Amino acid sequence: MSAQQLEMRAGESADLVLRGATVLDPLAGIDAPHDLVVRAGRIAELAAPGEASADGLEQVDATGLHALPAFFDPHVHLRVPGQEHKEDIETGTRAAAAGGFCGILAMANTEPPVSTPADVESLREAARTAASVRTGFLATVTSGMEGEELTEMASLREAGAVGFSDDGLPIRSARLLRRALQYQLLCGGTIALHEEDPELSGSGVMHEGPVSAALGLEGIPSVSESTMIARDAALAGYEGGRIHVQHLSTAESVEAVRTAKTAGVQISCEASPHHLCLTDEEVRSLDPGRFKMNPPLRTESDRQALIEALRDGTIDCVATDHAPHAAEEKEVPFEEAAMGVTGLETAFAALHTHLVLPGTIELGLLIERMAGGAKPFGIERPSLALGSEANIALCDLSAKWTVGEDGYESRSSNSWCAGQELTGRVLMTLAGGQVAYRLRAFSLGVAA
Amino acid sequence: MKHLLSINDLSKAEIEAILDRAESFAEVGRRDIKKVPTLRGRTVVTLFYESSTRTSSSFELAAKRLSADLVSVKAVGSSVDKGESLKDTVATLSAYEPAAIVIRHPHAGAAQLVAGWADAAVVNAGDGKHEHPSQALLDVYTLRRRLGPLEGKRIWIVGDVLHSRVARSNLIAFREMGAELTVCGPPALIPRGLAKLGCDVEYSLDRLGEADVVYALRLQRERMRESFIPSIREYAAHFQIDSRRLGRRQLLMHPGPVNRGVELSGEVIDSPQSLISEQVASGLVVRMAILYELLAAGDETPIPAAGDDAGRPTPIGQPA
Numbered sequence: 001m002s003a004q005q006l007e008m009r010a011g012e013s014a015d016l017v018l019r020g021a022t023v024l025d026p027l028a029g030i031d032a033p034h035d036l037v038v039r040a041g042r043i044a045e046l047a048a049p050g051e052a053s054a055d056g057l058e059q060v061d062a063t064g065l066h067a068l069p070a071f072f073d074p075h076v077h078l079r080v081p082g083q084e085h086k087e088d089i090e091t092g093t094r095a096a097a098a099g100g101f102c103g104i105l106a107m108a109n110t111e112p113p114v115s116t117p118a119d120v121e122s123l124r125e126a127a128r129t130a131a132s133v134r135t136g137f138l139a140t141v142t143s144g145m146e147g148e149e150l151t152e153m154a155s156l157r158e159a160g161a162v163g164f165s166d167d168g169l170p171i172r173s174a175r176l177l178r179r180a181l182q183y184q185l186l187c188g189g190t191i192a193l194h195e196e197d198p199e200l201s202g203s204g205v206m207h208e209g210p211v212s213a214a215l216g217l218e219g220i221p222s223v224s225e226s227t228m229i230a231r232d233a234a235l236a237g238y239e240g241g242r243i244h245v246q247h248l249s250t251a252e253s254v255e256a257v258r259t260a261k262t263a264g265v266q267i268s269c270e271a272s273p274h275h276l277c278l279t280d281e282e283v284r285s286l287d288p289g290r291f292k293m294n295p296p297l298r299t300e301s302d303r304q305a306l307i308e309a310l311r312d313g314t315i316d317c318v319a320t321d322h323a324p325h326a327a328e329e330k331e332v333p334f335e336e337a338a339m340g341v342t343g344l345e346t347a348f349a350a351l352h353t354h355l356v357l358p359g360t361i362e363l364g365l366l367i368e369r370m371a372g373g374a375k376p377f378g379i380e381r382p383s384l385a386l387g388s389e390a391n392i393a394l395c396d397l398s399a400k401w402t403v404g405e406d407g408y409e410s411r412s413s414n415s416w417c418a419g420q421e422l423t424g425r426v427l428m429t430l431a432g433g434q435v436a437y438r439l440r441a442f443s444l445g446v447a448a
Numbered sequence: 449m450k451h452l453l454s455i456n457d458l459s460k461a462e463i464e465a466i467l468d469r470a471e472s473f474a475e476v477g478r479r480d481i482k483k484v485p486t487l488r489g490r491t492v493v494t495l496f497y498e499s500s501t502r503t504s505s506s507f508e509l510a511a512k513r514l515s516a517d518l519v520s521v522k523a524v525g526s527s528v529d530k531g532e533s534l535k536d537t538v539a540t541l542s543a544y545e546p547a548a549i550v551i552r553h554p555h556a557g558a559a560q561l562v563a564g565w566a567d568a569a570v571v572n573a574g575d576g577k578h579e580h581p582s583q584a585l586l587d588v589y590t591l592r593r594r595l596g597p598l599e600g601k602r603i604w605i606v607g608d609v610l611h612s613r614v615a616r617s618n619l620i621a622f623r624e625m626g627a628e629l630t631v632c633g634p635p636a637l638i639p640r641g642l643a644k645l646g647c648d649v650e651y652s653l654d655r656l657g658e659a660d661v662v663y664a665l666r667l668q669r670e671r672m673r674e675s676f677i678p679s680i681r682e683y684a685a686h687f688q689i690d691s692r693r694l695g696r697r698q699l700l701m702h703p704g705p706v707n708r709g710v711e712l713s714g715e716v717i718d719s720p721q722s723l724i725s726e727q728v729a730s731g732l733v734v735r736m737a738i739l740y741e742l743l744a745a746g747d748e749t750p751i752p753a754a755g756d757d758a759g760r761p762t763p764i765g766q767p768a
Contacts, residue, residue: 210641216556216577216616219640286557331535333555335576 005160006103006134006379007127008093011434013041014390020049021062021394025069025384026364036067038390041433046386060428062394069382070102070391070429071348074192074373075167075246075270075319077340078135080123082111087324087411089123089130095322095344095410096133097437100393100426102382103134103374104344109168113145114138117152117159124160133431136162136377141180141191147172150180154187163377165192167246170228172198177232181241190268190377192244193232195253196295200224205335207280207296215283217335220296226252233260233267244376245269247321249295251305258314268376270319271306273347274416277354279303288337289330290416293323310369311361317372320347324412341416346403348395350417352424363397392430399425449741451563451570455581455617460624467589469737470730476513477733486744487516490547493568495537497523497553502704502731503573503582507550510735514744519544534558535565542566547743551575569742580613583703584621586734590727591661592625594699599626602658604650606687607665607711610637610676614703615665619647630659633687636676652686656693663701664689664711684710691715699723 018036023046025031035052037045045052049063073096079087087095089106096104106123108114114123120137127135139161143149145168153164164180171177171193180191201224206212208219229245233256236243245257248271260267274293279300282291291297309315323340330337343350348370355361374381382391404418427442428435449462458466476484492511496504504520511518521541523529528537534553541549542565549566551559552573559572574580588598595601603622609615609631619629629647631638643649656662667683677683690713694700700712700722708714716722 208640210644213639213642214616214645216579216613216639221640286560328533328535331561332533333553333558333561333576335555 005124005162006136007124008131008134008432008434009127009129013433014038014430014435015040015056016058016060016435017052017054018060018062018065018067018392018394019052021065021067023067023384024364024367026368027381028383028385030384031364036384036392038392038430041390043384043386043388043390060394064396065427066395066397067384068100068367068393068395069371069384070393070431071100071370072372072374072379072382073101073104073320073322073344073347074244074317074377075272076104076106076322076344077109077324078106079324080110080126085326085411089126089135090132091409091411092322092324092344093131093133093135094437095342095408097429097431098409098426099344099346100348100395100429101133101344102391102429102431102436103136103379105136105138105162105373105377107167108138108140108165109145113140115140115143115145115151117155120156120159120161132436136379138163138165138167138192140164141166141171142176145169147176150176150183153180153183153189157187157189161189162379163190163192163244165194165246167192167194170194170196170198174231174235178235178239181236181239181243184241185239190242190244192246194246195225195228195232197224197228200227205292205296206283207298209280209299211280211283215286217283220294222250222252222298222302225250225295226256229253229256233257233265236260236267237263237265240266242266247272247275247295247319248306248309248315249275249298249302251302254305254309254314258309261314268316269314270317270373271310271315272319272321273343273350274341276303276306276310276318277350278416283334286334288332288334289414290341290418292334292337292339293321293341293416294339307355307360311365315369316376318347318351318369319373320344322410324410325414326412330414341414342408342410342412343416345409346415346417346422348393348426349401349422349424350420352397353422357423390430390433393426394428395424395426397424399423401425449745451559452581452738452742453559453563453570453572454579455584455620455624458624463585463588463621463624466585466734466737466741467592469740470589470733473733473736473740483513483515485515486740487511487514487547490516490743491519491544492516492548492550492739493519493521493541493544493546494550494573495521495541495552496573497528497551497558498574500552500574502728503552506728506731506735507571507573509732510739513732513736514739516547516739519546534561538562538565542568548739571738571742574613577611577613577616579617581617582735582738583614584617585738586727586730587618587663587701587703588621588625589734590701590723590730591699593726594723595660597626598622601627601660602630603627603661603663604630604632604656604659605663605665606632606653606689608637608667608671609633609642609665610639611668611671612665618663619645623647632656634677634683637671653693657695659698661699661701662689662694666703666705667707667711669707680710687711688713689716691719694719694721696721701727704728
């Protein structure tokens, strides 16, 4: 987790013991009740329940709770600079901590976009005082996201950009992406790609199919995504570059990534909780607050293909694409509404409720994929192994809660699962060795 | 019935009840005094964000024939020009405590949103490319008067289905009434997955002869520039309804306004098979019936018979 470009605010290192927690980290090979001791922000001891020596430590009764490696989200919109009415570093990272995340990567499609070394440096400086989880910043691939010329990628890397992305927009020009991949050989930094052929997606607002036909809404065909993935995978293979495909939404896209991986291309990809849980049938409600995003919600067979790919590893990780918007940007007719939904605070609970509890995927697999977003960007995965920095999500897997009932940590409330009852709740998050979040009721001892 | 947002919300029996009510208003329309006091003292707001001749004028006249107070707001020249949001505009108009808001908007779902914000009954007078339920009702009314029950009748909807809210609402309404539907047009103008709505899809007029009714849609000229069709000439050559293609026993409908010489040739518009002007006349009585159904149906006040004093308007300046 300690990639040097990630920043968070300085604070007190945690000294505590989680008494009797079920510690589950498949990669570290741990799955049993333990007293988990954190000293000076590191995992100091994994003792049998009741056995840990705990003098001078805060005692947390974690009986019946799960201690999981905290999650890593490679796709978050913090909206800074320029759109602080939607979110900022403090509120966005607080939302991340509340969702059990210990690290996030912020997208560069701000106003103005993050395109210069000074932009990256000022964001990192702000994160050093405001971020409650480790926060990395991507810079744009093209200057000002205009798709015309490359940013100074090497200088941006030196300033601390974790990687590059024009997320929000595709890189239309194959020539320009090819140049970026060539330049990547010099400066490194994974290029994260929002895959969409604007010639095909046009001004579409939802998936193209029977539902868009019934609603009279302009559709975004599946092939607008998959054809661009195929193109960019071919370019990455040709240049030996490293790409990460953002928010996969269609079965055709899964196939394109699978083919590229088989061919040895350095390609990774992510899927978002809303694409794994919902389909375009939801759009019949014409509720843009919960169901308008890009890429759009697809069909049930697309959703099943994503789940299968999550299982077999074609999809490396879950990424929320947390996209906060103000109420007035969503309280308008569907076609006029802003694209995007929030997801940090609900990602784990939603996937636990919709995929793990019905038996569709195993809890261990979900944990792997929730932490899997670090590796594609060269960041060490959060771990519960002895000696690791404390990055822990303490969860009550049987707690039921209604999303939005007590408001949100995020500044915006456009959650795709607003009003849903979910099962599984993050009670406490340790990030970067610090206590980043406690559910108020839990810290008062009234929860669970 | 609290609102009229989608034709999907109505059963066959509910559609027939509205059409029967419209028949009785047609009778009122033949009297010297064409006005009834049903909505006296109540306010109807029409809120039009798009240009309209038929729909706006017929809703306005319908409200007046029912003695309602009418406020007509057009987006052009109103606060909408100054950037006021739909929600704020509705809040402003709601201060007048309207009984009904009739809204036309360029985007799908606008009427549904207004229904969530306002206490008034909301009528969707067209939302984007989504729905136009009052048009569907007046078309069923027009056709029922000519053909009787629509059970088993074969109706072809021809033209730019992709961009047509009329096509969507009419497809649902005609099917609900038991008709068999075929949609026909150039492939790029037929939405993908449309057949799931319960219709056949044809890409040529070769089998048009099977139709009892041909419902032609307006082709907007800018579609050519967006490459949906290669040219207006090519479209007309393959999809124009003219006297050569329209059989003598087939009826012709069109929601208007017509592009003469594009989707329809001049001679079929004016032919005896054309129901186009009957559709416009039906618009008034059907929209009276819609407002009646939403605002007065529970009152059990029958429409006053001709010669009944209650049917006369109250002279100005006298108490009602």
